[in-house]
Amino acid sequence: MDFSHIPPGGTELVHHIDEVEIPLVTDPARCAHDDTLCPECAALWQTEHLLSERLPWEQGPPDPTDAERDE
Numbered sequence: 138m139d140f141s142h143i144p145p146g147g148t149e150l151v152h153h154i155d156e157v158e159i160p161l162v163t164d165p166a167r168c169a170h171d172d173t174l175c176p177e178c179a180a181l182w183q184t185e186h187l188l189s190e191r192l193p194w195e196q197g198p199p200d201p202t203d204a205e206r207d208e
């Protein structure tokens with residue numbers, strides 16, 4: 138199967154970055170900050186990428202200091 142396609146009238150490939158699966162590492166000391174994702178670099182990634190799923194370390198009770206975040 139080919140997941141890439143050129144839309145009618147378009148010339149650029151469409152990329153689906155939200156379908157990329159990245160190994161999660163809960164310990165930043167064990168993370169290469171490149172092809173794995175830890176809490177430390179997740180904060181950086183979230184500014185550049187749209188993460189399609191909540192990260193495991195974000196599933197706890199809501200942080201009161203984070204209540205103003207827009208969905």
Ligand SMILES: [Zn+2]
Pocket residue numbers: 165168169170171173174175176177178179
């Ligand atoms: Zn990392």
